[in-house]
Amino acid sequence: MRMTDVMADEHGSISGVCPLLAVEGLCKSYGGNRVLDGVSLTVRPGRIVGLIGENGAGKSTLVKCILGLVPADAGRIDRRATLAAIHQELSIAGGLSVAANLFLGRERRTPLGTLDHRAMRREAAAVFARLAVEIDPGAEVDSLSVAQMQWVEIARALSIDARLLILDEPTALLNRDESEALFAVLRGLRSRGHAMLFISHKLDEVAALCDELVVLRDGVVVSAGAERLAPREMARRMVGRELAALYPPRCAPRAETALRLEGGFGGSFDLRAGEILGVAGLAGQGQAELGETLAGFRPLRGGGQITVQGRPVRFRSPRMARAAGIGYLAADRLRDGIWRDFTVAEHVGLGDLPRYTRHGHLRHAAMRSATERFIDAFRIRCRGPAAPVGELSGGNQQKVSMAKVLGAEPRVVIFNEPTQGVDVGARQEIYIFIAGLAARGVAVLLVSSDLQELIGLCRRVLVMRAGRLAGCVGEERLTEESLIYLATGVHAA
Amino acid sequence: MKKSLAACLALAVLLGLCLAASATFRNPANLMNIARQVSYSGIIALGMTLVIAGGGIDLSAGSLVACSGIFALEAMRRCASLPAGVQLAVMLATALLCGVAGGAVNGALVNWGRIPPFIATLGTLSIFRSLAVYQADAGLIMVDNAWLDRLCGGWTPVVVLLVVAGALAHLLRNTPLGWRICAVGASERAAAYAAVSVRRVRFMTYAIIGGLCGASAFLLAGRLSSISSTGSGANYELDAIAAVIIGGTPMTGGRASVWGTLAGVFILGIIANVLDLWSISANLQGTVKGLVIILAVLIQFQKRRERAG
Numbered sequence: 001m002r003m004t005d006v007m008a009d010e011h012g013s014i015s016g017v018c019p020l021l022a023v024e025g026l027c028k029s030y031g032g033n034r035v036l037d038g039v040s041l042t043v044r045p046g047r048i049v050g051l052i053g054e055n056g057a058g059k060s061t062l063v064k065c066i067l068g069l070v071p072a073d074a075g076r077i078d079r080r081a082t083l084a085a086i087h088q089e090l091s092i093a094g095g096l097s098v099a100a101n102l103f104l105g106r107e108r109r110t111p112l113g114t115l116d117h118r119a120m121r122r123e124a125a126a127v128f129a130r131l132a133v134e135i136d137p138g139a140e141v142d143s144l145s146v147a148q149m150q151w152v153e154i155a156r157a158l159s160i161d162a163r164l165l166i167l168d169e170p171t172a173l174l175n176r177d178e179s180e181a182l183f184a185v186l187r188g189l190r191s192r193g194h195a196m197l198f199i200s201h202k203l204d205e206v207a208a209l210c211d212e213l214v215v216l217r218d219g220v221v222v223s224a225g226a227e228r229l230a231p232r233e234m235a236r237r238m239v240g241r242e243l244a245a246l247y248p249p250r251c252a253p254r255a256e257t258a259l260r261l262e263g264g265f266g267g268s269f270d271l272r273a274g275e276i277l278g279v280a281g282l283a284g285q286g287q288a289e290l291g292e293t294l295a296g297f298r299p300l301r302g303g304g305q306i307t308v309q310g311r312p313v314r315f316r317s318p319r320m321a322r323a324a325g326i327g328y329l330a331a332d333r334l335r336d337g338i339w340r341d342f343t344v345a346e347h348v349g350l351g352d353l354p355r356y357t358r359h360g361h362l363r364h365a366a367m368r369s370a371t372e373r374f375i376d377a378f379r380i381r382c383r384g385p386a387a388p389v390g391e392l393s394g395g396n397q398q399k400v401s402m403a404k405v406l407g408a409e410p411r412v413v414i415f416n417e418p419t420q421g422v423d424v425g426a427r428q429e430i431y432i433f434i435a436g437l438a439a440r441g442v443a444v445l446l447v448s449s450d451l452q453e454l455i456g457l458c459r460r461v462l463v464m465r466a467g468r469l470a471g472c473v474g475e476e477r478l479t480e481e482s483l484i485y486l487a488t489g490v491h492a493a
Numbered sequence: 494m495k496k497s498l499a500a501c502l503a504l505a506v507l508l509g510l511c512l513a514a515s516a517t518f519r520n521p522a523n524l525m526n527i528a529r530q531v532s533y534s535g536i537i538a539l540g541m542t543l544v545i546a547g548g549g550i551d552l553s554a555g556s557l558v559a560c561s562g563i564f565a566l567e568a569m570r571r572c573a574s575l576p577a578g579v580q581l582a583v584m585l586a587t588a589l590l591c592g593v594a595g596g597a598v599n600g601a602l603v604n605w606g607r608i609p610p611f612i613a614t615l616g617t618l619s620i621f622r623s624l625a626v627y628q629a630d631a632g633l634i635m636v637d638n639a640w641l642d643r644l645c646g647g648w649t650p651v652v653v654l655l656v657v658a659g660a661l662a663h664l665l666r667n668t669p670l671g672w673r674i675c676a677v678g679a680s681e682r683a684a685a686y687a688a689v690s691v692r693r694v695r696f697m698t699y700a701i702i703g704g705l706c707g708a709s710a711f712l713l714a715g716r717l718s719s720i721s722s723t724g725s726g727a728n729y730e731l732d733a734i735a736a737v738i739i740g741g742t743p744m745t746g747g748r749a750s751v752w753g754t755l756a757g758v759f760i761l762g763i764i765a766n767v768l769d770l771w772s773i774s775a776n777l778q779g780t781v782k783g784l785v786i787i788l789a790v791l792i793q794f795q796k797r798r799e800r801a802g
Contacts, residue, residue, distance in 0.1 A: 297685075322688040330686045337686065339679040341747060350676050350687050353669040362667050404687060 018080060019044045020164045020195045021066065026075035028061055028219075035061045037219040038075070043164060048186065048196040050210030052203065054238050054451065054480070058219040059199055063166055066197075081195070084157030085166040092141050092149050099124040099137040102156050127155045131185050147178040154185065165189070166197045169283065171205060183209055201282050202488050203231035231488070235481040246428055247456030248435040250276070257310070258443035259326075259412045264304025265290055267469030269462060271412065271443045276434060278454035278461035279447040281487050286467035291414045291447045295328035296321030308412065327410030329402060329418060337401035340390030344382055344400055345371040347389060351404035374403040379429060398430065406437070413437060414445045419453060431457060451480045463487050497753030499792070500740045504756040507763055517770050525648070529716070531762035532650035533558075536709045538733035538740075538754050539654075539661050540702030545737050546665070546749030547698040548678035549610040553599060554706050554733060556621035558726030561591035562710030563625040566634040566720055581640045584714070589707040595621055596703015600696035618730070622723075629722035636718055645715020653712060654755075657705065662751040671749075674698055678746025735782065736761055739789040760785070 019042040028036040036058045043049050053059050064070045066077060067085055092101055099120045100107075108116040108123070124137035133151045141149060150170060157165055167186075171179040186196060186209065200206050206213065207230065215223040215237045223237050253275035262268045265286065271277050279287045292298050293306075296315030300306060306313050308324045315321045318328065330336035338347065348371040349356050356367045371385040378399040382392050389400050398418065405413065415434065419427045434457060438444050448454050454461050459475045463486040471486050511518045518524075537554045544551045565588035569580050595617065602613035665671035673694045676684040685691050709729070714720050738744065739760055740753030764785060768778050 317690070318685065318688040319690060328686065330683075336680075336682045339676060339683055339747065341679060342676070346672065350672055350684075350689070353672060357669050360668060362669065362672070364667075 020079075020081040021083075021197070022076075022078040022080075023062075023066065024076045024078075026062070026065060026077065027073045028058075028065060028070070029073055035219050036065070036072075039216070039219070039221055040075075041214050041221065041224060043195045043197055045163065045193045045195050046190055047211045048190055048198055048209055050206040050213045051197055051199045051216065052201075052206055052213065052234055052238060053216035057216040057238070059216055060168070061219075062216070063168060063197075063199070066166065079164075081163035082161055083164050083166065084160065084162035085168065086150065086153045086157065086170055087168050092152060094142050096141060097137065098135055098139050098141055098144070098152055101141055101152055102127070102137070102159050104156075106160075123159065124155070127159050130158065131155060132188075133181075133185070147174050147182070150174070150182065151185075158189075163193070164195045164197070166199075168199045169201065170198075171200060171202060179205065201484075203234045203484065204488060206234065207231050231485075232481065235484045238480070238484075246431065248432050250435070250457065250459060251439050253438075253459070254441060258308070259294065259445070260307040261294070262305045262307070264293070264300050264302070264306065265464070265467065265469050267462075269469065269472065271445055273411070273443050274438050274441045275460075276438050276444040276446055276458045278458035279445060279464065280449075280451060280454055280461050280483050281464035281470075283449065285464045285487070287447045287449075287464050288416055289467070290464065290469075291328065291416045291445065294321070294412075294445065295326055295414050297328070322408060322410070325411035327405040327408060327413040329405050329413065329415045337404075338389050338397055341388055343386050343388055344375065344380065344392075344403075345385035347400050347404045348374055348385075348407050351407035352409075355408070370407065371403075374407070378403055378433065395427070395429070399433075402430070402433065410442070412443045412445070414447070416447045417449065418446070419448070419450065451483050454483070455480065465489060497741045497750030497756070500750075500753040500756040500760070500789075503739075504760050504763075507760060511763060511767055515767070515770060518767065523766065523770075525651075527759075527762045527766045528648075528651045528654075530766075531758050532654040533709045533713050533716075534729040534732040535654045535736065535755070535758035535762075536650075536657055536705050536712075537702065537729050538736040538758050539657050539751060540698075540705040541730070541733040541737050542740070542742055542749050542751055542754045543661065543665070543674055543698045544610075544702050545734075545742055545744060546678045546746055547674040547695050548681065548746035549603060549695060549698060550614065550734070550744075551596075551599060551699065551702050552611065552614040552730050553595070553617040553621055554702060555726040555729035555731075556618045556625070557592060557595040557703060557706040558710045558713065558729055559625040559720065559722055559724075560595060560621040561588045561707045562714055562720035562725055563629050563634055563722050564588075564591045565707075565710060566636050566714060567628060569636065569638070570634065577638050577640050581638055581644070584636075584638075584641070585711055588711040588714075589704055592703045592705070592707025592710065593700055594703070595706065596699040596701065597696070599703065600699035603699065604692040604696050625722040625725075629720075631722060633719045633721040633724075636714055636720075641715045642718070645712050650712045650716070653708065654758075657708075658751055658755045661701075665749050665751060670694065670697060675747055675749060678748075680747070732761060735786050738786055741793060743793075757789075 021043040024040045026036050026039040039062060041049065051059055061070070063085065065072045067083060093104060102124045103120045108119040110116045121137045128135050128137070131151060131154065135144070135148055135151055141152060144152065170182060174182065190196065198206065198210055212226045213224070213229060213234070214221055215234065217238060251274065253272040256273050257270045258273045259271040279290060281287045289298065293300050296318040308326065313324055345367055349362065349367045356363050368385050374380065375382065375385070380396050380399045380403070382396060389397055392400065418430055418434070434444055434446065446454065446457060455478055461473045461478060461483060463470045463473060463483060465487060473482050473486060541551060541554065565584045568587040569584040572580055572583050599614050599617055602608050603610050606613065665674070673684065673689050676687065676689055677691050677694045681691055710720065710726070713725060736757035737754050739757030740755070741750050742748060742753060761782060764781060765778055768781060
């Protein structure tokens, strides 16, 4: 209680005069690609500032600059308070107790130098009491729910006396009630003079919680102020960029159905040969699971039937899916898609070893010539088939990992975030390639968090929410706004 | 590829120096002795190369040699009334079967029991040795078979070592299984996403080293005319792992060099032999072996740092 009083005093003396955070003219480029271009924003005590923008608009780079994790190229950042960031990926040390996590790195000690568990538990309990949440400081963090871990993070921020909290998609993994409870705490903190930078894709939450709003588009602040905006208007300001040139022309799908899902993931859909069908949704709403299920990496839970080329299938392994003509391109290229030390030729070979095997022996010459063909077709920039993939750029690594999948000539290809971490030039080549696949009659399921990419490439986009197919947006209504509405559950008026 | 070359180069230099320096070393009988001596654990080192390339480790190999040897000789003793040739066939089959079965147990524990290889094979190290000791009542089983002596004498173990090395090098380079082993070792998840059956591949590596343990036991029985339940195969797994490391196969898996391992096997054998010739206390030989292993890894890490820099 006393601590709160002290903070209120401090707050009284500086409030209104001095922002806790002032960013001015911030610029940041990655390899010639300008991510932030003259961004300015201020966060004053007792205010919650919403920061919205599409994926790739520069939000996370801005946060990294503010936290000092990456140096800015130009501009000024004034931090006049202790900052604490609460990330989507929680930074909690598993196996330790809640109290140990709160005091990690600044453990309380007894006069003898041993850990003072009692003092830490007492202080932890006091912080939780301030937050009005019930968590046992002695509990192991592994036993907590995601929402409770979020509390631990916030408690840690408060226990280091952070006056400015940066919350990056804090509700991504929370249900409605948990989110409401979080907002109640955030409002309580606001009334005590804490400031918050609140980043979220859930625009209705932003509208309900934030006092000010900063909209970022392509690294530029396009709108800032205390003006109250409806979610519709926020979405409109987030989008709006000429992109026609980036995407190849879309061609019409063929008549035959390549893949059908009936009654799985709370819905059904057909994927036709030559079609690029998008899958959109907020982070972690089951899009990746849908792709992995169709590719045989996980069983289809809760009933339903997958049909490939008119034949019902039940995949027990990725090999079965592969044999049925389904190729899968993993999202996390570095972890799941490539072997850094392996050569380009080895990747092509491993993509379809049976094809390059005769009488139990690998045909190295066939593999090499196939690799050369792929290097040409994908315009992979490398020294040759024997170049280790680790030395290629991100975009070229992605192309190798695509070559690996497409070597088996699948009739259905599932792309999971194919352009994540890929620069614009290589991105366009990947788009052209995906469109080329479709033109040859391959059915493509494109899971992406980049809405522009989906709109640019697809005629239809499935939207997922809470692990279920929430709906399908057809060509006539295919806008970012309609996708965001469907993904967030905010329906167009 | 470069690392295995380094090991081969080191072997050539070491061999050259020793040949030049010592007439006793030059003696063909001594050279043959070295080659035969390293063969038994060397065969296992070759199998270990596959296991390590696939991201695993097998600590139970030495115990499995004793176990399959004891059971093979026991089986042979039970059909003592049959002709010597049949006895020999029974023994060879039992040794190989026991070896493969033991390897299969390891593979099953690692793949379907989801036990880390280090722990699973630490457990079977104890089990296999104990089974051998129990069967032989902590003693040894003698064998008297004219065919066995003839078959396993002379250059046989060395020929087996070289043939196995050639076969495994071929497997790694030219067959789908070989590529899959390295793919699994380099990144299990990437291999799974490339529709490689990770479990089947890993299982195969343990089955192969198991079979090689059986082969080693068979050859060892031929050389010693007995298998000791407590002493046979002792520390073979450590010698094998040492040879793999010296040969330049990274402990993290993903790459394998059978020829490097073979060089590592001979480097260790020559050093042991030279220390004997210089009448350096056998008790100190472990120190030298340890220093060689550490030196080999230090050099390898140095190289990796240069490449990263």
